[in-house]
Amino acid sequence: MTRIGRRFDDLRKAGRAGFVAYIAAGDPDLNTTYQMVLELDRRGVDVLELGVPFSDPLADGPVIQEASQRALAAGATLEGVLSMVADVRTETEIPIVLFTYYNPIHRYGVDCFVKRAADVGVDGVLMLDLPPEEGGDYIAQMNEHGLDTIFLVTPTTRDDRMKLIASHTRGFVYYVSRTGVTGERDSLADEIQSKVSAICQYTDMPIAVGFGISTPEHVSEIARYADAVVVGSAIVRRIGEFQCDADLVAKVGAFVGSLIGPLREGV
Amino acid sequence: MAMNAIDLPDARGHFGPYGGQYVPETLMALLEDLEAAYGKAKCDPEFWAELDRYLRDYVGRPTPLYFAERLTEELGGPKIYLKREDLAHTGAHKINHAMGQILLANRMGKTRIIAETGAGQHGVATATVAAMFGLKCEIYMGVEDMERQALNVFRMRLLGAKVTGVHSGSKTLKDAINEAIRDWVTNVEDTFYIFGSVLGPHPYPMIVRDFQRVIGVEARAQILEREGRLPDVLVACVGGGSNSIGLFHAFLDDADVQMIGVEAGGHGIASGEHAARFNGGDLGVLHGARIYVLQNDDGQIALTHSVSAGLDYSGVGPEHCYLRDMARTAYTYATDEEALSAFELLSHTEGIIPALESSHAIAHVCKLAPEMSRDQIVVVNLSGRGDKDVQQAARFIEGVR
Numbered sequence: 154m155t156r157i158g159r160r161f162d163d164l165r166k167a168g169r170a171g172f173v174a175y176i177a178a179g180d181p182d183l184n185t186t187y188q189m190v191l192e193l194d195r196r197g198v199d200v201l202e203l204g205v206p207f208s209d210p211l212a213d214g215p216v217i218q219e220a221s222q223r224a225l226a227a228g229a230t231l232e233g234v235l236s237m238v239a240d241v242r243t244e245t246e247i248p249i250v251l252f253t254y255y256n257p258i259h260r261y262g263v264d265c266f267v268k269r270a271a272d273v274g275v276d277g278v279l280m281l282d283l284p285p286e287e288g289g290d291y292i293a294q295m296n297e298h299g300l301d302t303i304f305l306v307t308p309t310t311r312d313d314r315m316k317l318i319a320s321h322t323r324g325f326v327y328y329v330s331r332t333g334v335t336g337e338r339d340s341l342a343d344e345i346q347s348k349v350s351a352i353c354q355y356t357d358m359p360i361a362v363g364f365g366i367s368t369p370e371h372v373s374e375i376a377r378y379a380d381a382v383v384v385g386s387a388i389v390r391r392i393g394e395f396q397c398d399a400d401l402v403a404k405v406g407a408f409v410g411s412l413i414g415p416l417r418e419g420v
Numbered sequence: 421m422a423m424n425a426i427d428l429p430d431a432r433g434h435f436g437p438y439g440g441q442y443v444p445e446t447l448m449a450l451l452e453d454l455e456a457a458y459g460k461a462k463c464d465p466e467f468w469a470e471l472d473r474y475l476r477d478y479v480g481r482p483t484p485l486y487f488a489e490r491l492t493e494e495l496g497g498p499k500i501y502l503k504r505e506d507l508a509h510t511g512a513h514k515i516n517h518a519m520g521q522i523l524l525a526n527r528m529g530k531t532r533i534i535a536e537t538g539a540g541q542h543g544v545a546t547a548t549v550a551a552m553f554g555l556k557c558e559i560y561m562g563v564e565d566m567e568r569q570a571l572n573v574f575r576m577r578l579l580g581a582k583v584t585g586v587h588s589g590s591k592t593l594k595d596a597i598n599e600a601i602r603d604w605v606t607n608v609e610d611t612f613y614i615f616g617s618v619l620g621p622h623p624y625p626m627i628v629r630d631f632q633r634v635i636g637v638e639a640r641a642q643i644l645e646r647e648g649r650l651p652d653v654l655v656a657c658v659g660g661g662s663n664s665i666g667l668f669h670a671f672l673d674d675a676d677v678q679m680i681g682v683e684a685g686g687h688g689i690a691s692g693e694h695a696a697r698f699n700g701g702d703l704g705v706l707h708g709a710r711i712y713v714l715q716n717d718d719g720q721i722a723l724t725h726s727v728s729a730g731l732d733y734s735g736v737g738p739e740h741c742y743l744r745d746m747a748r749t750a751y752t753y754a755t756d757e758e759a760l761s762a763f764e765l766l767s768h769t770e771g772i773i774p775a776l777e778s779s780h781a782i783a784h785v786c787k788l789a790p791e792m793s794r795d796q797i798v799v800v801n802l803s804g805r806g807d808k809d810v811q812q813a814a815r816f817i818e819g820v821r
């Protein structure tokens with residue numbers, strides 16, 4: 154079992170929902186990301202998703218697109234992100250998921266990537282544009298190295314695919330709560346709860362819900378029926394805004410703390 | 421070998437190791453629906469009869485196969501025939517697949533059409549068929565392309581389409597596709613994405629090819645009627661690969677017919693500023709398919725350059741990758757300068773102003789001709805007309821001189 158599985162076991166025992174934070178690795182630079190990982194760990198983030206920057210992030214809205222551009226402009230690469238994880242792993246046991254498009258991995262070589270990810274202390278990978286149908290080799294390698302393959306379920310996913318996805322998912326199932334790209338929204342999508350119960354029919358894995366979740370109120374609402382809540386753009390936007398601020402890390406930490414608050418008060 | 425090639429892709433959209441469906445989960449159900457709808461349409465004679473009717477009465481098919489006598493004289497080599505896709509309604513071959521796809525959209529009950537465009541020809545074709553069927557239409561276009569193809573932006577707006585400029589990345593075709601896909605994952609219920617080339621996730625490369633196949637089917641019959649034999653060489657420019665696969669496909673079983681695709685050499689391969697995926701690219705995954713891609717060592721998609729917006733793209737369709745591996749087709753490139761010379765040459769010798777895209781194919785014929793004999797035959801796909809490029813060409817030609 155990876156750190157992800159152990160963390161969800163702990164959460165289950167504690168009877169509370171987990172908090173998953175997404176940040177774009179290398180934005181504004183990898184050194185800041187390193188400090189941010191430690192800060193988010195201190196703030197009580199349960200699982201950290203590190204976005205690997207990509208030139209053509211077609212599932213992302215403007216906030217994460219821009220973060221990705223900043224990271225690339227600052228010289229972030231897949232290898233750079235993996236090395237940063239290796240460094241930070243000496244200081245924290247926070248579960249780490251790499252959130253990535255397939256081409257950088259394809260280029261690196263799936264074999265080499267999985268081996269290296271396992272070596273540096275990555276726990277799971279979420280490959281945005283690699284459905285299980287195309288990912289046979291990747292899934293096999295990940296299983297062999299004991300890493301979690303996290304797949305997405307979306308509002309358009311029908312029952313037969315839900316079953317397929319559930320059968321290949323390790324760590325947790327990520328339910329994308331709305332159609333569309335990543336980005337903050339004023340309100341939550343409809344039917345999240347019913348979709349989450351539908352997924353439960355096919356798997357015992359924990360279910361995390363993300364996409365569009367932006368406020369402490371959203372977090373409390375989702376935590377009522379999901380095992381974990383994922384927040385991305387709302388955090389990434391602040392990293393963009395506080396870019397030139399000497400207190401960038403602390404300020405983002407404080408914001409994340411405010412999102413986690415409702416989960417700690419017991420739900 | 422050629423027989424196999426004709427049966428591709430396989431059930432999951434693979435041409436050998438190429439193609440497939442590398443998309444976010446939200447799109448998987450939409451692709452499945454599209455595949456099912458096309459599967460039904462494909463077996464329905466009514467569908468093809470309707471498409472044929474529109475191609476004849478509205479698009480103006482069949483397009484002529486024209487013997488370019490003065491160009492042939494000028495080059496002193498083989499007989500050169502031009503397949504006149506520039507004479508199709510809206511001035512390029514793009515209308516063939518736009519018409520096919522909108523009929524499919526109608527069958528699926530979709531009410532909103534989106535598309536990406538590079539040169540603007542696919543956008544114009546899409547806006548045209550959307551106007552004809554009274555459907556809402558939004559076209560995504562990189563702002564750099566909007567500038568160099570301003571005439572087509574005006575045409576799309578005149579046709580009632582909303583043209584949305586894309587400011588991200590290289591601000592060209594690749595970024596327009598990203599944005600169109602983002603729209604599609606958002607508006608999953610009512611929207612049909614009319615893809616502009618043999619690119620993207622399965623089933624698009626297959627659907628677009630099937631609708632472009634008419635070019636080669638016509639050309640084959642026309643040359644047989646005219647010359648009593650098949651051509652020796654087919655030449656077409658390759659952006660994503662739709663006009664070239666359209667010309668090539670009906671000839672795949674004709675083992676003696678050689679097929680050459682011409683990519684954009686830009687400022688030359690050594691400069692790094694080009695769009696010749698088969699001369700500097702390698703295997704990657706872009707916009708839903710495993711294909712040849714120009715990319716850096718870190719797997720970031722490279723920026724491309726071509727004087728022609730329609731060829732200025734980092735990837736090339738999966739079927740071309742496969743046919744090249746099988747050595748059934750071959751690929752070369754023409755530089756900006758060579759294409760501009762060909763642009764002038766065809767205008768002077770034949771009174772035909774070609775699109776800058778198509779000028780790349782003509783440019784290669786200029787290189788090929790001296791090595792061929794007078795009794796040989798070359799068919800070139802004149803994929804579009806050059807009205808849209810006149811301003812851009814004037815700027816370059818005056819700049820060079």
Ligand SMILES: Cc1ncc(COP(=O)(O)O)c(C=O)c1O
Pocket residue numbers: 512513538539540541542616617618657658659660661662663664729730731775777778803804805
């Ligand atoms: C006239 C013309 N020819 C060729 C192309 C290149 O596309 P493809 O390779 O799909 O034919 C375009 C694209 O915009 C075009 O407008």
